[in-house]
Amino acid sequence: MSRINRAWHEANPMPKNPKPDQRMAWHAGHAANCGCRAMPDGVIRLFVERGLPVPEQLALKDGAGRKG
DSSP, X not given: OOSOOHHHHHHSOOOSSOOHHHHHHHHHHHHHHOOSSOOOHHHHHHHHHTXXXXXXXXXXXXXXXXXX
């Protein structure tokens, strides 16, 4: 799979002004379907604060996505 899954991005735009649950759902789908970048720390915190597992991320499997 290439780093960016354009078809997934086009079919799944992030909602405007998303609620936390919408952000979590979008990023969970993104993590499973696209390797263009890692999940933002703020979204990871949302999962942790709710006691939910952080979805496995394609971007981290291939070493892409995280800066620094």
